[in-house]
Every structure is written in structure tokens, then in C-alpha cells.
Amino acid sequence: MRFDVITLFPELFAPHLEVGVTRRAYVDGKLQLQLWPLRDFAEGNYRRVDDRPFGGGPGMVMMAPPLERALDAVHAARVQAGEGTGAGHRAPLIHFSPTGRRLDQALVRELAAGPGAVLLCGRYEGIDQRFIDRHVDMEVSLGDFVLSGGELPALVLLDAVARLQPGVLQDAASHQQDSFEDGLLDCPHYSRPEQLPRADGGVDAVPQVLLSGHHGRIARWRRERSLELTARRRPDLIAAARAAGRLSREDERFLQALDIEPKP
Incomplete structure (x- = not known):
């Protein structure tokens, strides 16, 4: 199972791979995690990934072009690794947003039994809606509150999915009593x-x-x-x-x- 994460802060994920019981999922290869720093796909000297919102208002909006370049690279890498064979077999793109479906154990079990996903970690005021409309398959929320970005929800999802993989918990029946x-x-x-x-x-x-x-x-x-x-x-x-x-x-x-x- 493979998860690809598009993020501005890949360094936030390193501790998750190195400590705790879910570390086994990555060491044993049951879960593969590939990080994609979004600024690697930005253009210009300043590597900008955001701009002011049309219509005015506070904050900045993440632009669609860098995100689309990053997503194209993710899909190409997954195909090369044998994780997909075209648009009809692409891993779902999950965007973390307060407007999304509430993350619950049923969704965690569904994802844990699948091939993985691409996780989009937004920042700032939001993401250009055109990118969401074109590419996002599912929006997921941790609850009725606002975080600074999608990295923490992505880590929560990865942790919940990792502990359901066979052999990760010392007692195979442990999660069944959660x-x-x-x-x-x-x-x-x-x-x-x-x-x-x-x-x-x-x-x-x-x-x-x-x-x-x-x-x-x-x-x-x-x-x-x-x-x-x-x-x-x-x-x-x-x-x-x-x-x-x-x-x-x-x-x-x-x-x-x-x-x-x-x-x-």
C-alpha cells in the first residue's frame, strides 16, 4: 500500500516514520510513503505556490498550476512503480478540508483495505477551487475546527491506517477492541x-x-x-x-x- 503526500512541509512527516508502533508498517514495507514538496513544482526565483484571491479578502490561495504539476509527477511515479495503469486506475486524491467527510473508523478501514491514496495538504486560505473540481476525489475533515494545514490530518489518517496493517500491532486482535x-x-x-x-x-x-x-x-x-x-x-x-x-x-x-x- 502506497501513500503519496503533496505538502509544503515534508519535514513534519519524518518523526512519524521513526517512532511508535506504526513504525513497523514502514520498516516492513506494508506502508510506503512518498513525500512531494510542492515548491519543487513551482516556477520562478521565489518558487511561489500561492497568490491573492480574486474578489479580495484576507489570506492567500494556493495556485492550481504547481499542484497540477506535482500531481502529474505523482501519477507518473505510481505508474512506473506498478501502482496504476492509467487514469481509470489512479489512486484517489484526498484533500483535507473542514468541508469534507468526517474521518471515522469506517473510512479508515476502507482505506486500509485499498491500494493507498494521494494526500493533498493544503495551506493558507485554501486551494483554487478549479483544482479541487478537476482532481479531488474525496475531501476529509477531522472535525468542526480549523487547522493551519493538512499535514496533521494526513498524519492522523496515516497512523490510523498503519495500525490496521497485519503484523503492525503486537497483538493481531488489539485493534478489534478499539x-x-x-x-x-x-x-x-x-x-x-x-x-x-x-x-x-x-x-x-x-x-x-x-x-x-x-x-x-x-x-x-x-x-x-x-x-x-x-x-x-x-x-x-x-x-x-x-x-x-x-x-x-x-x-x-x-x-x-x-x-x-x-x-x-
């Missing part, structure tokens, strides 16, 4: 020591069911904690799971017994 994998928030987790002293002289103990060795009870306890946490903090996810038929009768009985007041 939040959102089944549409719900994850349950609480505990480790040693069994009792954690408090400042008032008491202790906070690990729930006894987790020490019981009874796998069925442990699984049910984790499911119920996941349901409770999701119902209290993200009732929209409960509604979505219910609509998709992912809640069992036992789940529904548990949720009914919680008697959580609906949010206004």
Missing part, C-alpha cells in the same frame, strides 16, 4: 497493581470480574461498560448501532435498565 470498531466506544481497561492507593487512605481496586478468569463474564462486563459509556457520552452511536442491527436483545435490556435521561 473504540468505533463495532460502532461503540471502548470499555475501560485496567492493569497492575490490583489496588491503587488513594490520598485519603482508601484504595481504587480493579473490578473483581476482571480477576475472575471467567471469559464469558469478562466479555459481558466489557460489553456492558462499552454500552454504558457510549449511551452516556455518544447516544448518537447507540442509535446508529440500533439502526444497523448491531445490538442484541441482551444489549437492549441492559440499556433499558440504565434509564439514562436523553440529552436535550
Whole structure:
């Protein structure tokens, strides 16, 4: 799987390749990352990639010609590497924008199972809309807030995709218990020591069911904690799971017994 990143700041990606568990994805070749510094495709002595917006207003707009030259180089390199055989088989171009689809685990799984993508990291006030209309296949947002550029969202996406690659996590089943994998928030987790002293002289103990060795009870306890946490903090996810038929009768009985007041 290969990701190509068009960016003004390729140096921001270096730490991601060198530390953490997802480093294995790059060392083992499960994920290939090629960085394309946008100024390499700008013209003139100043290597300009932006200009004032037509119609006036604050900020600068990234110009289409340097972006198109960079994208042409990306496609040519992918074809040469056997990653595509023409326009009909080109990797999707993803642009990070507040106006895009919210990045969620479903989209991460979709991308993790594909051939990769070209990631466009915008800066300044935005990108010339003509380039977006011509070339962008998908716009992706991290949420309802604004960042200085697309590099951080690109790193988030790469990290989320990398950890789903086989052999990257030490336990192959680890990501299957993550939040959102089944549409719900994850349950609480505990480790040693069994009792954690408090400042008032008491202790906070690990729930006894987790020490019981009874796998069925442990699984049910984790499911119920996941349901409770999701119902209290993200009732929209409960509604979505219910609509998709992912809640069992036992789940529904548990949720009914919680008697959580609906949010206004």
C-alpha cells in the first residue's frame, strides 16, 4: 500500500516514520510513503505556490498550476512503480478540508483495505477551487475546527491506517477492541497493581470480574461498560448501532435498565 503526500512541509512527516508502533508498517514495507514538496513544482526565483484571491479578502490561495504539476509527477511515479495503469486506475486524491467527510473508523478501514491514496495538504486560505473540481476525489475533515494545514490530518489518517496493517500491532486482535470498531466506544481497561492507593487512605481496586478468569463474564462486563459509556457520552452511536442491527436483545435490556435521561 502506497501513500503519496503533496505538502509544503515534508519535514513534519519524518518523526512519524521513526517512532511508535506504526513504525513497523514502514520498516516492513506494508506502508510506503512518498513525500512531494510542492515548491519543487513551482516556477520562478521565489518558487511561489500561492497568490491573492480574486474578489479580495484576507489570506492567500494556493495556485492550481504547481499542484497540477506535482500531481502529474505523482501519477507518473505510481505508474512506473506498478501502482496504476492509467487514469481509470489512479489512486484517489484526498484533500483535507473542514468541508469534507468526517474521518471515522469506517473510512479508515476502507482505506486500509485499498491500494493507498494521494494526500493533498493544503495551506493558507485554501486551494483554487478549479483544482479541487478537476482532481479531488474525496475531501476529509477531522472535525468542526480549523487547522493551519493538512499535514496533521494526513498524519492522523496515516497512523490510523498503519495500525490496521497485519503484523503492525503486537497483538493481531488489539485493534478489534478499539473504540468505533463495532460502532461503540471502548470499555475501560485496567492493569497492575490490583489496588491503587488513594490520598485519603482508601484504595481504587480493579473490578473483581476482571480477576475472575471467567471469559464469558469478562466479555459481558466489557460489553456492558462499552454500552454504558457510549449511551452516556455518544447516544448518537447507540442509535446508529440500533439502526444497523448491531445490538442484541441482551444489549437492549441492559440499556433499558440504565434509564439514562436523553440529552436535550
